[in-house]
Structure formats: structure tokens, C-alpha cells
Amino acid sequence: MRTDYAFIGVTLVVACALIGVVxxxxxxxxxxxxxxxxxxxxxxxxxxxxxxxxxxRAQYYLFALIFVLFDVGGVLLFPFAVAYNSVNLWGVIVxxxxxxxxxxxxxxxIKKGALNWE
Amino acid sequence: xxxxxIVFILLTIVGLGAxxxxxxxxxxxxxxxxxxxxFFAVSGFYVLLEAGFFAAAQFLVYIGAISILxxxxxxxxxxxxxxVPRNSQWQAALFIAVVLFIAMVAMFSxxxxxxxxxxxxxxxxxxxxxxxxxxxxxxxxxxxxxxxLDFGRALADLNQxxxxxxxxxxxxxxxxxxxxxxxxxxxxxxxxxERARMAAEEAAEAARQSVGAKxxxxxxxxxxxx
Amino acid sequence: MDIINNLVxxxxxxxxxxxxxALGQGIAADILIMVxxxxxxxxxxxxxxxxxxxxxxxxxxRIQDRVGPNQAGPYGILQPIADxxxxxxxxxxxxxxxxxxxxxxxxxxxxxxxxxxxxxxxFAPGVVGTNLxxxxxxxxxxxxxxxxxxxMAGWGSNNKYSLLGAFRTVAQLVxxxxxxxxxxxxxxxxxxxxxxxxxxxxxxxxxxxxxLPFIVILPLSGLAFLISGIAETGRSPFDLLEAESEIVxxxxxxxxGMKFGLIMMGEYMNALGVAVMFSVLFLGxxxxxILPPYLWLxxxxxxxxxxxxxxxxxxxxxxxxxxxxxxxxxxxxxxVVNLILVMIxxxxxxxxxxxxxxxxxxxxxxxxxxxxxxxxxxxxLMIALAIVTRRVRKDRMAEAAILLQRRETNQQIxxxxx
Numbered sequence: 038m039r040t041d042y043a044f045i046g047v048t049l050v051v052a053c054a055l056i057g058v059v060x061x062x063x064x065x066x067x068x069x070x071x072x073x074x075x076x077x078x079x080x081x082x083x084x085x086x087x088x089x090x091x092x093x094r095a096q097y098y099l100f101a102l103i104f105v106l107f108d109v110g111g112v113l114l115f116p117f118a119v120a121y122n123s124v125n126l127w128g129v130i131v132x133x134x135x136x137x138x139x140x141x142x143x144x145x146x147i148k149k150g151a152l153n154w155e
Numbered sequence: 156x157x158x159x160x161i162v163f164i165l166l167t168i169v170g171l172g173a174x175x176x177x178x179x180x181x182x183x184x185x186x187x188x189x190x191x192x193x194f195f196a197v198s199g200f201y202v203l204l205e206a207g208f209f210a211a212a213q214f215l216v217y218i219g220a221i222s223i224l225x226x227x228x229x230x231x232x233x234x235x236x237x238x239v240p241r242n243s244q245w246q247a248a249l250f251i252a253v254v255l256f257i258a259m260v261a262m263f264s265x266x267x268x269x270x271x272x273x274x275x276x277x278x279x280x281x282x283x284x285x286x287x288x289x290x291x292x293x294x295x296x297x298x299x300x301x302x303x304l305d306f307g308r309a310l311a312d313l314n315q316x317x318x319x320x321x322x323x324x325x326x327x328x329x330x331x332x333x334x335x336x337x338x339x340x341x342x343x344x345x346x347x348x349e350r351a352r353m354a355a356e357e358a359a360e361a362a363r364q365s366v367g368a369k370x371x372x373x374x375x376x377x378x379x380x381x
Numbered sequence: 382m383d384i385i386n387n388l389v390x391x392x393x394x395x396x397x398x399x400x401x402x403a404l405g406q407g408i409a410a411d412i413l414i415m416v417x418x419x420x421x422x423x424x425x426x427x428x429x430x431x432x433x434x435x436x437x438x439x440x441x442x443r444i445q446d447r448v449g450p451n452q453a454g455p456y457g458i459l460q461p462i463a464d465x466x467x468x469x470x471x472x473x474x475x476x477x478x479x480x481x482x483x484x485x486x487x488x489x490x491x492x493x494x495x496x497x498x499x500x501x502x503x504f505a506p507g508v509v510g511t512n513l514x515x516x517x518x519x520x521x522x523x524x525x526x527x528x529x530x531x532x533m534a535g536w537g538s539n540n541k542y543s544l545l546g547a548f549r550t551v552a553q554l555v556x557x558x559x560x561x562x563x564x565x566x567x568x569x570x571x572x573x574x575x576x577x578x579x580x581x582x583x584x585x586x587x588x589x590x591x592x593l594p595f596i597v598i599l600p601l602s603g604l605a606f607l608i609s610g611i612a613e614t615g616r617s618p619f620d621l622l623e624a625e626s627e628i629v630x631x632x633x634x635x636x637x638g639m640k641f642g643l644i645m646m647g648e649y650m651n652a653l654g655v656a657v658m659f660s661v662l663f664l665g666x667x668x669x670x671i672l673p674p675y676l677w678l679x680x681x682x683x684x685x686x687x688x689x690x691x692x693x694x695x696x697x698x699x700x701x702x703x704x705x706x707x708x709x710x711x712x713x714x715x716x717v718v719n720l721i722l723v724m725i726x727x728x729x730x731x732x733x734x735x736x737x738x739x740x741x742x743x744x745x746x747x748x749x750x751x752x753x754x755x756x757x758x759x760x761x762l763m764i765a766l767a768i769v770t771r772r773v774r775k776d777r778m779a780e781a782a783i784l785l786q787r788r789e790t791n792q793q794i795x796x797x798x799x
Contacts, residue, residue, distance in 0.1 A: 042202045042210075044415050044511040045500050046162070051419035052496040056489050056643065060473070063639035067472050078476050078540045078635070095338040097548055098231055100705070101224045102334045104555040106327045107713070108220045111562040112212045113310060113320060114720075115518050118569035120307030125740040126728045128311030131321065133721045138324030140717050142331040143709065151335045152709045154702035158408065184536055188483065191529060208515050211522040219525025219558070223551060226532055303515070303575075 099151045103143065110139045163203055170196030183229045191222045208303050386673045390507040393418070419500075422510050426499045430649045431461040436683075437690050444694030465642070473638035476539055484537030488640045490530040491647030497523050498654040503578045505667050505674040516577040517565050520658060521558070524613065527651065528554050531632050534644070538635035546631030549621060549701060553612065556708040560609040563716035564602040567723040568595050568662050577661050585668035594665040598751045601719050601762040603663040605712055607685070610655035612704065614648065617693035621701050656685040715765050722761060726754055 117124070117132050124132075146152050173192035180186050194217040201210035309315035384391070397414050404410040435450070435458065442449030450457035475484065498520055500510035513519050528551050535547020569575050572583040586592030596603040612619040621631075633644050660666055660681035667674035669681075699707075731742040732750040745753075 041511045041513050042207060043158075044418065045497065045513075047412065047415040048419040048422060048497060048500050048510065049493065051416055052423055052493045053489070055420075055423055056492045056496070059639050059643060060485065060489070063469055063471075063473050066469050067638055068470075069472060071472075071474065073477075078478060078538075095231055097552055098224070098227045099334060099338055100552045101220070101227045101555060103331060103709070104559060105216075105220045105224055106331055107559040108216055108562070109327065110324070111559070111566075112216055113323070114566055115515075115569065115575065116208065116303045116307030117310050118307070118566045119573060119575060120304050120311065121570040121724070121727065122573045122733075122736060123304070123308055123739075124311045126725075126742070127313075128308075128317075129724045129728050131313060131317045132311050133724060135320050135324040136717055136721060138321070138328055140714060142328040143713060145328070146331060146335060147710060149335050149339075151338070152705065154705050184480075185483070188529075188533065207513065208518065211515055211519050215518075215522040215525050219522065219528060220555070223528060223532070223555060227551075 096151075096154070099146070103146055103152070106142060107139060110136070159203055162199070166196045166199040166203070169193075170200075184226065187222060187226045187229065190225065191218055194218050194222065206302070208306075387505075387507075388673065389505050389675050393508060418510060422499050423496055425504070426496050426650050426653070427646065429653045430646050431465075433649055433653060433686060434464065434645075435460050436686075437693070440687070440690050441694040444691065468639050468642040471638040473640060476635050478539040479635065480537040480539060482537075483533045484635075485640070487530050487534035487537055488636065488643035488647070490533065491527055492643045492650070494523055494526040494530070495647040495650035495654065498650070499657075501577055502657055502661065503581060503666060504678055508675065509578060512576055512578050515575045517569060517575045517580065517662070520654070521562055521565065524651070524654075525558060527647065530647075534636070535632040538632070540635050543632050543634050546634070550615065550632055553615070553619070553621060553701070553704060556705060557609040557612040557712075560605050560708065560712040560716045561613055563713070563720055564606040564609070565662065566720055567599050567602045570723065570727065571595070571598065577666070581661060581666035581668055584665040593751055594663060596663040598754050599663070599723065599758055600755060601715070601758040602723075603659070604762065605716055605719075606663065607655075607659050607688075609708070609712060610659060611652075611689060611692065612708070614651040614655050616648075616652055616689060618696040618698050619704060620698060621704060652689060653682065653686065656682045656689065659685050711765070711769060715761075719758060719761055722757060723754065726757060730754075 114132070114136070121129075170193050173189040173196065176189040177186045177193065180189065194213065198210045198213040198218070201207070201213055310320050311317060396417065400410050400413055400417075404413065438460070439449040439457070450460040453459040453463040475481075501513050501516040501519055503509040503512070531547050531550050531554070535543045535545075535550075538544075568580060572580045574580070574583075580595075584592070584594050615621075633641060636644060657678070660678060664681045664685075666681070667678040669677035672680070728740065729742050730745050730750050730753055731737045731740070732745060732747040734744065736742075737744045
């Protein structure tokens, strides 16, 4: 019921206010003497070469994708878990088949070496 | 105006404003963040509709997973910043969007939105008690949400959503196979062929643009004769 | 005794009654009460953060045969305050090329969403921010927001190491969210509800159940949940996100002053959140004999955190490939198999006569059911560990053989040169 969620909304606002004030206080209290070398990108003293926003490896995308797969599967499993007591063995087998399909796609990804970190 | 209405208006402003910024901002990463803000507003709408589970599901799947996929995809495919988004088909996209919007309005307008809304509990105060746990006075059980229970039961029943559940599993499997195929390691010859194709396309594009740029030159030259 | 047991609840009720008396029943009073409760939740979370930084530094120091903080106050107990003062007075340097709003918002988002975790945690009977009927699921959902904040921090700093660290961290965090989710499911199945209060009371023994904590009935789920929870919060030995020797300090290398403090706060709150979640889901939360309930929750959560400190003090950091392999090739398949095992066992062996009448199965005593589940879950864990041990040993032997061969070749080359 949505009044249950009102408290979460209030906490979100209160926490944003209490935490958002912290960097501002820090800004007011702390000394501010920025100079060019302080504001440089930190790379252990090395000069920065090139742009930061370069292309990344496609592997990250595969990790994210298989995560999405299990995330969506997991979301569907939560209502089933709540209803577990009123479901019979056949229902459990249907859901097991679904979970095994997810496992099969994980197995396929592993077999193709998509989850090997190089 | 009730609190729910005020919250609804705020969420609408956030959601629509963020959605507008998604399509107008030039920075792809910022666009992804605005998209997340928009998703957040949508999950707030679910709460207002008394569908708490789907609000959390929206948060988990869209904010926690899909948007990360978006960000990874944008960072993997092209340079994110300083790219001028080039969309030669925006007229067609606008046309389709307008048609879909009209169709949606036409579809929903016959539906009466004055559904009988259950009398809500007073905000926070009087009616916190629902069902006490037997033998433990003062310990309240949460409100059992029958919709989650029904949904879960329907998922495990082949006569209801069981087939759909299994099919969605197969769909996810196919998606995985497709992604692995796209991200497979290519042979050097394939990569070279692809690069050549891309270079040819770029050259064609450049040629088209330079043709477009030359036209005023000709006009100016023509004018100077007079 | 009752007064002590219900201390927190009566205090809250008293404040609420006072406000209603002053403002009358109305929306203003409701909102004021909620704001006070929200501040209380924030105080618990940030107080836990301050206490844990001190406790962790002291205890890890003892484990490693050092003294730890001992200057600020007796036994260095004022160290958290000294830290806060130091961070507040530190100059806050912002990289010139940073993406202003993204860079400044990221630490705030980390800390805010870490705080939101505590809104659904039941601290004592009747003392809970809000008893959501989707409590466990809500915590997983809120936890996923920190991934976005980390990406924002990595991107906003405009530093290659930050972005690289953020990408690695996200690969780690999203990976370990899956076993957390999968190992929560058996608990929800046996409770029939996602509400954290229901889960605790189920373990405390209403509804004719066992009165056993779920760690006994579901040892594998509990262990996997704890380990993936540690990895999810990026604590040692899974602290690759701040591996100084590899990627400087990961996504927060460009943060200084209190913004760094906020990131730390968020991380500690998340770690505390995992400890509290583990105590609630598997150790029975506030349920316990003799002592007042809120003390039980604190004791259990601190006990779990002690394990986290112990791991941090003793184990070396794992490599990222090991980390990801352990998740995708071990934890996730194991959790899925465990889930199916629990699902089928719970249907075959039934302890509730009403369910037996409805669905069939074999009717047995509740304790016997708990024992069967616990034993099979434990057996599954042992089998999995045996398989992994054999596999790892084989890999190591192969590696050793390659090294040996290489050394022999080198010796032959050296001999032929002479």
C-alpha cells in the first residue's frame, strides 16, 4: 500500500538534505587554493596522454548482458517464491525448467568462452 | 489536492523533463543518466498505482541492469563525447512517433479513468494495525499483497502464464546467443573487409556532403558574372 | 523486563503520541513523525558507520599485530570524530576536466541509497521504518543503484584509472548481485513472504514452524549469500575496485575531502547493510532469548561484521579473473542447483497437514523436514567444493608442469651454449 512507501520517500528527501549539505559545508570550511597542478588529472605524476573516454572492450557488454538475463529471471522468480506454498509439484517443475533454461544460457556463454577474462 | 496528486505532478515533471533531455542532450552519457531519472519517475508511478513489487522490479531491472547495458553499449561502440548525433531519418521518426501517440490517445480515451479507488489508510497515523502475529502483541505482519501471490501462482501454472514464463526463458537464451555471436572474435580477413566497407561508406558520405557544399560556390560564381 | 524489551518501541510511540497531541491528527503531524523517524534511521546508519570504522581499524590492527588508533581520546575512541574533522577541513580538489554535476552528485547518491537500505530493517518487534511486503526484494533493488553511482564517479572524474576501475567494479557488482538474489529465494519460499518482519518471525517460530534460524535449514544459501554480499560491497578480499597497486584507487581516485568521506560512508553502510541482512535472513534477526531484541540484532550484525573484519585482516586480494570465474562458473550454477533442490524437497517432504491435503507429498515432522533440507543442502555444498578442489588442483598441476618444462628447456639451452 502506498502509505508504506511514503516513509521511503520521506527518508529519500531527508537523506538527500542531510548528505547534500556535507560537501557544501566542506566547501565552506576547507581552504580553497586551487592551482593548475592540483587540478590536473591524477596519474601518479605522469602526464595524461589522450582522451579518457576511449572505447572499451566488448567483454564488459557480455557480462552486463548475462547479468540482465539473470536479473529478469530473478524478478520473475520472486512472486513464485511468495506463492510457493500454494503451488503443487507440477508448478515447481515448470519453474525449474525456466531456471534450467537460464542455466543453459549461462552454460552456453561459458562454453563459448564469453566469460573468460583476458 | 491530496499528497498523492502532488507527488504525481512532481513525478510527471521529473519524468517528462528527463525524457525531453534524453533526446536533446549531445552527451551520450548524460542522456543515459537522464534516462535513469526518467525510469526512476516511472517506478514512482508504480508506487502511486499500488504496485510496489513492480516499482521495485522497474528499479532493479531498468535502473540497475538495462541502463548499465546502455552505458556499456554506448561506451563500447563509438566515441561518447563531442560526437554530433547525426540522424538523417528524424522526419520519419517524428512522423511515426506522432502517429503512435495519436493511436495511444485514441486507444485509451474511451477508458474511464474514474476507477473506484480504495479508501486509503490515513497518511501514516491511525491505521497501522493490520494483523497481529498470534501470541506477539504489537508485532504487525506486513500487508499480504494478493496480487504478488496471484502473479506467482499464475507463473507456475501451465494454464495461465507458465508457457509464457518458459518462452521468456527461451527468449533470454536466444538473446544471449545473439550477443555472443555479435561479440565473437573475428578473423583478420573479416575485420579488414568490414573496415574497407566502413571506409567506403564514409567516403560516399563525404562526397555527398562536398557536393552539397559546392552548390553555393557555383551560385556565387554565377552571380559575380553579372 | 517488558519495559527494557520494548524500550525503543515505547519511546517511538511516546514521541508519536506527543506530536499527535500537539498538532492533532493530520497530515502535518504524520509528516513530522516520518521526518523524525527518517532522521533516526539516518542516525542509526551513520552511527553504525562511525562505530565500525573505529572497531574495524582497531580489530584489524590487533589481527595484524599492530596497535591501531590510540591517540584521540582513551584507546583512540574519538578517532571517528578526528577523521570527520580532518576530512571536513581538507581542501576539496576537483579535476579541471571533471564533468561537474556528475562528479559532484556521485558520492551523494552512493550515501543516500545506502541509507535507504535501512528503512525496511526491523530493529525490534514493532520498531521498523516501514514494513514493506516486498522488503527483501526492495533491498536488492535499492542496492543496485550504487552501480550507477560508481559509473557516474568513474566517468565524472575524467581519469582513465577512474573509468577503468568503475568498469571493473561494475562487472564485479552486477555479477555478484545474481547469487545474492538467487540465495534470497529459498528463504522467501520457506517463509511465503518477502517482508523482513515475516521472515524473522518465521524463524522465531510462529505459524507452527521450526523455530530454527534459516542458516541451519539452508546452510549453502546462507554461505553463498554472505560471500556474494561481501563481494557486492567490494570489501576485502574482493576489494579490486580500490586495488592501489593495480588501478591507483579505482573509481574514487579523484575524490578528496568530504566527498571521499561520503563514498567511504556509503561503502561502510552497504557493508553494514549486508551484515544486517544476513542476520535478518539467516540468523533470525532480533529474535533471541533473555536479552532485549534490539540488542540481539546489534549483536548478530556485529558478529557478522567481525567475520568480515577477520577476512579483511587475513586474506590476500583475489585477481579479477578469479573473482569473475568464481561467480559465474561456481556461485551462480551452484545457487541455481540449490534453488531447484530446495524447491523440490519442500514439495516432496511436507510438514504442514493443510498443505499435505492440498498438494500431496510425504507428511513428516517439521524438525525432520528441516533436518532433511539442511543435510541435503550441506551435502550439495560439500560435493561442489570437492569438484572445485579437484578441478583447481588439476589446473595447478598443469601450470606447474608447464613451468617445469620451461625450466628444463632453459637448462638445456644453457648447457648447449657452454
